[in-house]
Amino acid sequence: MDYKFEVAVIPVSDIDRAIHFYKALGWRFDAEFADDEGYRLVQFTPPGSPASIIFGSGVTDAEPGSTEGLHLIVEDVVAAREDLVGRGVEVSEVFHDKTGVFHHAGTTARVAGTDPQRTSYGSYASFSDPDGNGWVLQEVTTRLPGRV
Known part of the structure; x- marks a missing residue:
């Protein structure tokens, strides 16, 4: 059985600021999804990496900056x-x-x-x-x- 590491969820306090930061790193902007109830998910992938990061609102209860x-x-x-x-x-x-x-x-x-x-x-x-x-x-x- 293969277990492939796919994504790490990181806690952020300001989603738009995080988007700007990871875009400035040159990471691929993969997806953004939001609903009417305040859920928002953003996904980025570093160049050459098979794994991505996800951040947003409603995706983790961890304290921003704790990873x-x-x-x-x-x-x-x-x-x-x-x-x-x-x-x-x-x-x-x-x-x-x-x-x-x-x-x-x-x-x-x-x-x-x-x-x-x-x-x-x-x-x-x-x-x-x-x-x-x-x-x-x-x-x-x-x-x-x-x-x-």
Whole structure:
């Protein structure tokens, strides 16, 4: 049985502001649906991604800005960071974790710069949407076995 991750729901306080932000990132605007009872759903997909995000009113009870650790996999974290900065996004400096494994929560154990060996899965940068939902760019150049 395959279980394919399709969508993440993120909580936002201002739907139109979120639409503007994700459009400015260059993400594909997939859908918008609203009804007369205040339900509104918006869907975006990052370039090259099979998974999307959904936000709106009536789609989650989570507090706006409470989602953390949404990972965007990129081939070159430095270039991806520069692209986002060029789009007006405030992005952290590139970092790696002191353990050389997965990054710690928040800014704990961050070491400035790319992973010294530039190992796959080892370099990051982070940013947030206008509500504070946290995104992480993670550089992956060679996938682990079994990954596509």
